[in-house]
Amino acid sequence: MRRREMMVSERSLLVALLVAPTLALQATLPSCTAFSSSIAHGTCNRRTSGRMAASDAILTEDAATTSRLVAEWCVASDRAQASVAISGATELASAMRDFWTSVHSFAREPGAIGRQRVLAFPKWADSFEATMFQRVMQHISDCSEVCEYLGESMLVAGRHPSSKPGDGEAIAPCPMIVLRSYNAPSLQDYEDVYDGPNPFAVLPDEAMDFSERGDGRVASDEEVIAVTRKWVEAVIVQMKVCPFSSSADRAGLPAGGVSYPLTHASTGEEVYEQFWEQVLQLAATDERELSTVLLLTPRFALHSAGGFDVFADSLNTALTQLRLEDQVQLVFFHPDYTFRDGKDRIGIDEGAANFARRSPYPMINLLRTPQVRKAQKGVPTGSVYTTNERNLEIVGSVQLQQMLETRDWAGVFEHQYASHEENTWK
Numbered sequence: 001m002r003r004r005e006m007m008v009s010e011r012s013l014l015v016a017l018l019v020a021p022t023l024a025l026q027a028t029l030p031s032c033t034a035f036s037s038s039i040a041h042g043t044c045n046r047r048t049s050g051r052m053a054a055s056d057a058i059l060t061e062d063a064a065t066t067s068r069l070v071a072e073w074c075v076a077s078d079r080a081q082a083s084v085a086i087s088g089a090t091e092l093a094s095a096m097r098d099f100w101t102s103v104h105s106f107a108r109e110p111g112a113i114g115r116q117r118v119l120a121f122p123k124w125a126d127s128f129e130a131t132m133f134q135r136v137m138q139h140i141s142d143c144s145e146v147c148e149y150l151g152e153s154m155l156v157a158g159r160h161p162s163s164k165p166g167d168g169e170a171i172a173p174c175p176m177i178v179l180r181s182y183n184a185p186s187l188q189d190y191e192d193v194y195d196g197p198n199p200f201a202v203l204p205d206e207a208m209d210f211s212e213r214g215d216g217r218v219a220s221d222e223e224v225i226a227v228t229r230k231w232v233e234a235v236i237v238q239m240k241v242c243p244f245s246s247s248a249d250r251a252g253l254p255a256g257g258v259s260y261p262l263t264h265a266s267t268g269e270e271v272y273e274q275f276w277e278q279v280l281q282l283a284a285t286d287e288r289e290l291s292t293v294l295l296l297t298p299r300f301a302l303h304s305a306g307g308f309d310v311f312a313d314s315l316n317t318a319l320t321q322l323r324l325e326d327q328v329q330l331v332f333f334h335p336d337y338t339f340r341d342g343k344d345r346i347g348i349d350e351g352a353a354n355f356a357r358r359s360p361y362p363m364i365n366l367l368r369t370p371q372v373r374k375a376q377k378g379v380p381t382g383s384v385y386t387t388n389e390r391n392l393e394i395v396g397s398v399q400l401q402q403m404l405e406t407r408d409w410a411g412v413f414e415h416q417y418a419s420h421e422e423n424t425w426k
Helices: 056-062 062-076 092-108 130-146 187-194 219-236 268-284 305-321 352-354 368-377 381-394 398-407 410-414
Strands: 006-008 012-020 044-046 083-087 116-120 154-159 176-181 243-247 254-260 292-296 328-333 362-369
Touching: 062 083, 062 116, 092 116, 092 130, 092 154, 092 176, 092 268, 130 154, 130 268, 130 305, 187 243, 219 243, 219 292, 219 410, 268 292, 268 305, 268 362, 305 328, 328 368, 352 381, 352 398, 362 368, 381 398, 398 410
Parallel strands: 012 083, 083 116, 254 292
Antiparallel strands: 006 044, 116 176, 154 176, 292 362, 328 362
C-alpha cells in the first residue's frame, strides 16, 4: 500500500501564476517562487473530501488558495517535484493560449527527462463541464500531429474533478493538464511518417528560406508585410476574390480594419499559441476598428502545403469541437495551396482557381462569424467561387504563378473583372 502521508520540502514545488491576458510564465519561468506555507513544513494527507474533492467553489478562490489546493493535489498524487502553473483564463481562447505557452516553455527549459508540469484552470467555468474538457483534450491530441514536442518528447494527460482518480491519485481540485517529458526529439523519428525530414521541425535561422523568391535575399518583417499587402490589393481587392474587401486596410460587414500580425514561430506549439492570441485580440476589439486578421507565419511549413493543410484541419475541426464556430471562421492561405476539390472546379485554365488561396507566405485569416453569415445572405458562397474562377482565368495560372514568384502583381491592374452578385448585403 502506498504511503498515506507525504512530506514536501520547501523547494520541492514551484508555483507560477499565469494571469490572462498577460502571462507571467516565460521560457525561463522568472515568476516562479518556492511554495512555502504550512504544507511545506508538515504533512499532506491524501483525501477525497473537502477541498480536494473539487467543486465549482474553487472558481471564487483567490490565487494563493488555489495554488495551495493544486500543490496539495500534486503532493498527494506523487508529483511533489512537479512545477505548477495556475492559469487565470476564464474562457476558451485565453485557456488555450496559456496551454500552448506552457507547452512551449516547458519543452525548451532545461531539465531531466521525466520532469512534470501541472497546468491548472480554476477560473475557466466551461472546463468544469466534463464533456467540454474531453473535447479540449481531443483537440490537443489532434494538434500533436503537427507539433515538434507534444506527442514526440512530451506526454499530455487531463485530470478533471468529475473523473474517478487513478491509483495513487487524489481527486483533481479543478480541471488540470499534466505535461511530462519522456524523450529528446529527433528528426529521424519523422522519416517514416513524412518520407523525409519533418516539415514542422525546428531549423536554424539560416535554414529558414522565407526570402523574396528569385533574388535570394531574406526578407525583413517589414518586407514580408509589405509584399502581403501588395498581394491583398491586387488579388483579394482588385480581382475581387473577396467581394467585401475594399482595400488592404478595410474589409468586412460593416467595414472595419485589417491587421497583419507576423510571427517568427517555427513550431506547431508556437503557431497555435499565436493563433489563440489573435482570437483574443479579435474578440476584444470593436469590429469597426478590427474586422479581420491575417496572421502571417513565414517560418512555419513554408515549403509543405500538405503539412500546413494538416495544421489547418486541426483548427477547422476546433471550430465545431470547441464551440467556436459562432465567433470565428477561418480561411487558410499558402504559396502552394490547392483546393481539395480542384478537379471539379477547374475551368478553362487548369488550376487558376487555386490562386484565390495562394499567398506569398502561409497565413491564417480570422473572420468574425456574424459578418460572414451576413455576407453569405447577400452573396451566396457558390456565386463567389464561380466568379473568382472566371476572374482568375482572365490573368491565367501561368502569369499568376510568375507574379507570385516575382512579387510583382502590376499586370493584375491591366484587366477588368466581373463583380459578384449583389443583393441584400448593402
